[in-house]
Amino acid sequence: MPALLEIKNLQVDFVSDETRVTALKNISFTVDRGEIVAIVGESGSGKSVTSLSVLQLLPSPPAQFINGEILFTKNNNQTIDILKLPKEELQSIRGNEIAMIFQEPMTSLNPVYTCGNQVMEAILLHQKISKEKAKQKTIQLFEKVKLPDPSGIFNRYPHQLSGGQKQRVMIAMAMSCKPSLLIADEPTTALDVTVQKTILDLIKELQQQENMGVIFITHDLGVVAEIADRIMVMYKGEIVEQGTVEEIFKHPNHWYTKALLACRPALHAKGERLPTVADFELTENIVGSIQSAVDKTSSTTNYKLQTINQSTSFIKVENLNVWFPAKKTFLGKITDYVKAVNDVSFEVLKGETLGLVGESGCGKTTLGRTLLRLIEPTSGKIIFDGKNILTYSKEVLREMRKDIQIIFQDPYSSLNPRLTIGSAIAEPLKVHSVITKEQQRKDKVIELLEKVNLKAEHFNRYPHEFSGGQRQRICIARALALNPSFIVCDESVSALDVSVQAQVLNLLNDLKKEFGFTSIFISHDLSVVRYISDRIIVMNKGKIEEEGIADDIYHHPQKEYTKRLIHSIPKGIIPG
Amino acid sequence: MIRFITKKLLYGILVLLGVVILVFWVFQGFADPSRLVLGQTGDSATIANIKKELNLDQPKWKQFTLYLNDISPLSFSNKEEIERKKLKGFFIGGENKLAIKVPYLRTSYQNKRDVWDILLEALPLTILLAVAAMLFATVAGILLGVLAAVKQNTWMDSSAIFTSIVGISAPSFFMGILIAYVFGFLLSHFTGLHLTGSLYDYDVNGKTLQLKNLILPALTLGIRPLAIITQLTRSSMLDVLNQDYIRTAYAKGLSKRTVIWKHGLRNALNPVITAITGWFAELLAGAFFVEYIFGWKGIGKVTVDALENLDYPVVMGSVLLSALIFVLVNILADILYGVVDPRVRLK
Numbered sequence: 001m002p003a004l005l006e007i008k009n010l011q012v013d014f015v016s017d018e019t020r021v022t023a024l025k026n027i028s029f030t031v032d033r034g035e036i037v038a039i040v041g042e043s044g045s046g047k048s049v050t051s052l053s054v055l056q057l058l059p060s061p062p063a064q065f066i067n068g069e070i071l072f073t074k075n076n077n078q079t080i081d082i083l084k085l086p087k088e089e090l091q092s093i094r095g096n097e098i099a100m101i102f103q104e105p106m107t108s109l110n111p112v113y114t115c116g117n118q119v120m121e122a123i124l125l126h127q128k129i130s131k132e133k134a135k136q137k138t139i140q141l142f143e144k145v146k147l148p149d150p151s152g153i154f155n156r157y158p159h160q161l162s163g164g165q166k167q168r169v170m171i172a173m174a175m176s177c178k179p180s181l182l183i184a185d186e187p188t189t190a191l192d193v194t195v196q197k198t199i200l201d202l203i204k205e206l207q208q209q210e211n212m213g214v215i216f217i218t219h220d221l222g223v224v225a226e227i228a229d230r231i232m233v234m235y236k237g238e239i240v241e242q243g244t245v246e247e248i249f250k251h252p253n254h255w256y257t258k259a260l261l262a263c264r265p266a267l268h269a270k271g272e273r274l275p276t277v278a279d280f281e282l283t284e285n286i287v288g289s290i291q292s293a294v295d296k297t298s299s300t301t302n303y304k305l306q307t308i309n310q311s312t313s314f315i316k317v318e319n320l321n322v323w324f325p326a327k328k329t330f331l332g333k334i335t336d337y338v339k340a341v342n343d344v345s346f347e348v349l350k351g352e353t354l355g356l357v358g359e360s361g362c363g364k365t366t367l368g369r370t371l372l373r374l375i376e377p378t379s380g381k382i383i384f385d386g387k388n389i390l391t392y393s394k395e396v397l398r399e400m401r402k403d404i405q406i407i408f409q410d411p412y413s414s415l416n417p418r419l420t421i422g423s424a425i426a427e428p429l430k431v432h433s434v435i436t437k438e439q440q441r442k443d444k445v446i447e448l449l450e451k452v453n454l455k456a457e458h459f460n461r462y463p464h465e466f467s468g469g470q471r472q473r474i475c476i477a478r479a480l481a482l483n484p485s486f487i488v489c490d491e492s493v494s495a496l497d498v499s500v501q502a503q504v505l506n507l508l509n510d511l512k513k514e515f516g517f518t519s520i521f522i523s524h525d526l527s528v529v530r531y532i533s534d535r536i537i538v539m540n541k542g543k544i545e546e547e548g549i550a551d552d553i554y555h556h557p558q559k560e561y562t563k564r565l566i567h568s569i570p571k572g573i574i575p576g
Numbered sequence: 577m578i579r580f581i582t583k584k585l586l587y588g589i590l591v592l593l594g595v596v597i598l599v600f601w602v603f604q605g606f607a608d609p610s611r612l613v614l615g616q617t618g619d620s621a622t623i624a625n626i627k628k629e630l631n632l633d634q635p636k637w638k639q640f641t642l643y644l645n646d647i648s649p650l651s652f653s654n655k656e657e658i659e660r661k662k663l664k665g666f667f668i669g670g671e672n673k674l675a676i677k678v679p680y681l682r683t684s685y686q687n688k689r690d691v692w693d694i695l696l697e698a699l700p701l702t703i704l705l706a707v708a709a710m711l712f713a714t715v716a717g718i719l720l721g722v723l724a725a726v727k728q729n730t731w732m733d734s735s736a737i738f739t740s741i742v743g744i745s746a747p748s749f750f751m752g753i754l755i756a757y758v759f760g761f762l763l764s765h766f767t768g769l770h771l772t773g774s775l776y777d778y779d780v781n782g783k784t785l786q787l788k789n790l791i792l793p794a795l796t797l798g799i800r801p802l803a804i805i806t807q808l809t810r811s812s813m814l815d816v817l818n819q820d821y822i823r824t825a826y827a828k829g830l831s832k833r834t835v836i837w838k839h840g841l842r843n844a845l846n847p848v849i850t851a852i853t854g855w856f857a858e859l860l861a862g863a864f865f866v867e868y869i870f871g872w873k874g875i876g877k878v879t880v881d882a883l884e885n886l887d888y889p890v891v892m893g894s895v896l897l898s899a900l901i902f903v904l905v906n907i908l909a910d911i912l913y914g915v916v917d918p919r920v921r922l923k
Binding site for chain 2: 057091096099107108110111114122125159
């Protein structure tokens with residue numbers, strides 16, 4: 001019997017006016033019914049191109065299929081080549097026999113139709129049943145993907161649901177016609193760890209019930225250990241290694257696989273330098289021995305901050321409240337609040353990195369922004385330099401902002417696309433008249449670029465020419481331009497691939513050592529926070545749940561909530 | 577929702593009050609109304625009489641209060657006033673009555689006709705013209721915009737863009753004359769259309785409906801909104817077609833047509849609605865040039881004629897009417913946003 005999906009020597013090029021980039025280089029693999037095959041690799045490795053090729057969802061132009069076959073065996077045992085399928089036949093397979101779940105549940109559902117409507121649409125498209133029946137079926141599907149109040153959610157719009165719930169609706173939509181092949185393209189990357197775990201469990205459960213074949217795409221090897229049967233590692237458009245989960249995790253052969261396995265912060269002690277893909281590539285080329293790379297990199301920097309206890313208070317937050325109006329009366333009087341930050345008090349010590357963790361909606365980002373007075377608090381005190389910054393006038397506040405900087409989550413939207421990165425980094429210097437001479441400013445910017453491992457020739461380039469990791473480094477350089485004494489990192493590595501995340505974390509550690517700033521590191525990922533912070537504050541529903549030394553919290557959590565957060569982190573270690 | 581509309585209506589009343597104040601004081605300064613009513617002849621006794629009749633002998637604040645009382649739907653009036661001004665509505669009380677009435681906009685200086693009647697006669701024609709023009713602009717504009725977006729960077733796209741730029745750049749009085757000349761004169765044999773003409777023709781047989789006279793002014797009026805709607809739809813559609821949910825729709829197995837029209841267009845409509853309602857309000861307030869050029873007897877022509885004759889009650893009335901239309905259309909737009917996009921729908 002032929003495999004459910006067989007891809008043979010597939011090559012995909014992206015062609016524009018002058019350039020031709022080969023995105024996939026002769027890749028071949030098979031997926032069978034009842035197995036979960038994971039494709040792992042960093043952004044740009046070709047893993048998404050592979051998955052989108054199967055459903056022919058790549059925009060063409062620029063995508064061109066140069067050669068190869070995508071053979072799919074339909075339910076009636078007929079094997080077809082998807083690349084040669086006429087449009088109508090392709091449409092009858094999409095969403096019916098092959099379904100797909102995407103990375104961004106926030107944007108993957110159409111905002112103007114109800115969730116029920118969108119799932120029903122898929123059912124009505126492929127099955128000849130009445131509207132009434134389709135509605136019943138949709139509600140059953142919502143039950144199956146464990147959505148609370150299925151008939152209520154049927155009539156709700158996507159923006160009224162949480163991220164995890166939206167992803168469940170997407171899964172329900174994908175499952176609606178009982179596909180024999182499900183493609184999940186980074187389905188949990190944008191979700192909290194706790195939600196990620198439940199979604200992974202759900203996909204696995206459905207796959208076993210329906211005996212589906214699943215292609216699971218991710219950049220995080222840690223995630224796949226819990227779900228996949230086989231793993232393929234992709235790098236620069238090629239499959240560099242494939243095997244069972246056990247083979248890959250216990251005996252990785254290719255240097256890139258080893259690098260991916262090694263660079264996860266969960267495996268490293270605080271402050272220890274994370275090995276990066278570049279380290280492994282270098283060693284592979286020069287010495288050919290991996291072990292030396294690991295030894296070398298892990299021993300290079302190993303700084304510790306033992307002085308926390310004697311350290312003086314740097315910022316002190318007292319009874320801080322940030323409330324947003326939730327309900328208003330006719331005359332605009334506020335009757336109910338969303339308490340995003342609810343009576344929070346804590347201290348940041350001089351020179352430390354304070355980690356702030358919690359699920360989305362717990363108030364950690366609001367808290368971080370309030371510290372800079374980017375959001376005005378309802379009440380409370382923020383004492384910085386002995387003074388309550390909430391009493392500062394606009395002018396004093398401007399002066400203070402020199403000293404406090406923030407690095408945001410999304411490097412794609414936090415840089416102005418119309419400013420060269422040189423002028424983006426120079427802007428704070430100019431605004432605060434720190435350096436008034438154009439040439440000196442340029443020298444300083446180039447110095448900063450080099451500090452974050454970029455080059456002087458990048459000065460006149462625009463943000464779109466850089467990758468996510470590079471952009472985040474540009475944002476870091478911009479934050480450092482004024483030599484601030486305090487930096488808030490708001491989910492600064494969450495949008496990055498694990499391999500790139502390692503580079504940025506290393507960079508942050510190095511810079512901290514050099515510049516000696518105090519920082520708050522906000523993230524939903526406890527393993528990252530544990531790695532980078534001295535102390536951790538766990539937030540839940542606007543309040544502080546637990547507070548303590550990073551390793552203590554991570555290894556000996558006291559509260560149920562913290563335990564649940566830690567339990568949900570994919571361990572990346574196969575049982576047994 | 578009801579609360580929202582009430583709130584908007586209250587704001588609207590404030591806006592109207594502002595307009596009334598502005599209109600009243602601005603038109604005070606020009607000419608002497610008693611002279612305008614009477615013409616150049618007339619002795620001082622007649623003028624004094626007219627001044628008394630128009631309350632011009634009263635202090636300004638009192639004139640204003642009286643004016644406000646006249647135009648307000650809720651007012652106090654005595655029996656004699658009701659009779660003289662031919663007020664329509666409900667009246668409660670004895671000699672001095674509380675009235676819930678049709679606003680009284682006073683009478684024209686020129687022909688003594690009730691301003692409300694003059695405007696009411698012109699309004700349906702303007703509404704008809706505006707609706708026709710906007711219908712043409714909206715349907716054609718959205719079609720062209722979607723087409724340009726879907727066929728981005730092809731000759732269809734560039735020609736749609738080129739035409740719309742021409743449309744935006746050409747002033748309507750120029751386009752009006754051009755269109756009237758070409759279709760109403762040069763090609764009159766083929767089109768059967770005339771240079772000018774209103775909805776009704778008056779001749780020996782009485783009045784006859786001439787719907788074909790609507791075509792040219794509606795076309796002329798529609799060109800600019802058409803161009804703008806095309807551009808807005810195109811850019812908004814281009815943005816929407818790159819969204820993740822469009823890919824989801826394709827992954828479901830939907831055909832390109834369903835994806836574009838069902839999933840794409842509705843998401844792209846919000847900025848377009850702003851343009852449509854804005855233009856609609858503007859056209860309802862009177863398309864001065866176009867109505868004038870084509871001799872279409874709508875609000876615009878009435879206003880221009882009144883201005884020529886310094887017939888201030890008519891001008892003031894039409895300004896107030898325009899303001900009212902803007903307020904109402906804006907509320908309509910706010911409701912439409914919610915209909916199209918549930919994210920801005922109010923709880």
